[in-house]
Amino acid sequence: xxxxxxxxxxxxxxxxxxxxxxxxRLWHALITLLFGFLLAATTFAPEIRALLYGALRWFSSH
Numbered sequence: 001x002x003x004x005x006x007x008x009x010x011x012x013x014x015x016x017x018x019x020x021x022x023x024x025r026l027w028h029a030l031i032t033l034l035f036g037f038l039l040a041a042t043t044f045a046p047e048i049r050a051l052l053y054g055a056l057r058w059f060s061s062h
Contacts, residue, residue, distance in 0.1 A: 007056075
């Protein structure tokens with residue numbers, strides 16, 4: 001799966017909105033980021049990647 005700059009900007013904007021308006025704390029974001037990196041090293045990574053790729057294809061077709 002190729003991650004493009006606009007996709008990174010969308011997720012960055014969502015993180016900013018969550019921080020600004022939903023009360024996301026920095027330590028919440030750091031724990032989630034660390035969890036993502038650790039999860040990417042497990043055997044679940046290919047399934048997660050396939051799920052994200054499918055979701056991106058679905059969103060891009062609609």
